[in-house]
Amino acid sequence: MTAAPEQVDVLGVAREQVLERGVGLSEEQVLGVLQLADDRIPELLELAHQVRMRWCGPEVEVEGIVSLKTGGCPEDCHFCSQSGQFPSPVRSAWLDIPGLVRAARQTAETGATEFCIVAAVRGPDKRLLSQVRDGIKAIREDGNDIQIACSLGMLTQEQVDELVAMGVHRYNHNLETARSHFPNVVTTHSWEERWDTLRMVRDAGMEVCCGGIIGMGETLGQRAEFAVQLASLEPDEVPLNFLIPNPGTPYENYPVVEGPDALRAVGAFRLALPRTILRFAGGRELTFGDLGAKQGMLGGINAIIVGNYLTNLGRPAQDDLDMLQELSMPIKELSKTL
């Protein structure tokens, strides 16, 4: 008779490996975190918070986003209400330049340092890039020096260079999910095509923002796979979304991610990405409610999207700003990002 192998405590390992040495967890280790019992979630979140404080610092990066071009997208991302391939109630809309300037001003007034201009496209055409160029110029002429990011789909090298010339400092392009799960989520383009855009963005000197959505039918193993694949990209920022089952999409009847699962994901992603900006993004309102948002902020998150999202509404910005104040978390200032 042989003795049962001694269980390795993944949080004990993480304390030495991630907190002390700053080395992110492996895929197997992340899976171990995602499988922790509910009663160990507080311990996980406390450790993730310590990791965030040690390797990122106390500041929280605040961002606002806006949809410049809504709906009518030719791609078939199954989670997205803006795909033209599904019977979603979302109709096409373009935001004009004055509207974009107002949105940037509203964002800056919250104390945010980031403003992300987003379009529902496979990739930008000349009209869209022209609109972005004119929009950035108008935002600057409005006296607004907020940092501008873009999310315009897949890019060519020429388009990457154009965005750099416009002064776009960060580019968002989410890998969305694990490479092994991606073909179940999107069939009109590949994970590798997205990866190629991200590499061009990085090589051109823009900051890389790349995250995804939890709750799209992936296994816990694939959730762990995704965290480690993101870590291998070494992104500057990872936005963490939780699926909003939007009507008309193939995922409209998927369940909302349960709070404990979401908190385990927050902690696990922090332990896989100790130095990365980890941003609370869409879906947290449904998944967490108000209480869970605080738990997440105390569990490794160090950035937040305030106000509304692209087609869904967020909490009022002031509610989140009040929460940060209550948690004594300072908001990153613009001067410290330059």
Added chain:
Amino acid sequence: MTTGQDAVTTGQGAGAVGLGAVTTGRGAVTMAGAVTYCGYCGKDLGEADHAACARRLRVIDPPRFCSACARRMVVQVTPAGWTATCSRHGEITSAR
């Protein structure tokens, strides 16, 4: 019953049917007219339970369907608000 944090009247998605003021989602301003259709799913408010629709409108969704005619509206969400335009009944906007 209101359908939003800043809402001031009864209305769309909350089960009200009939003539009167309309509130559509969080922070909506009102628009006079028949409150017949759910702003979230576009179906007749008298035909089914719209409690789940009302929750979505209260928490994370702007209205997508006109409460008077159920046409899909063109909706623009911005960081601090939204506008929704029906080709027949005009524009409504969030209070924020």
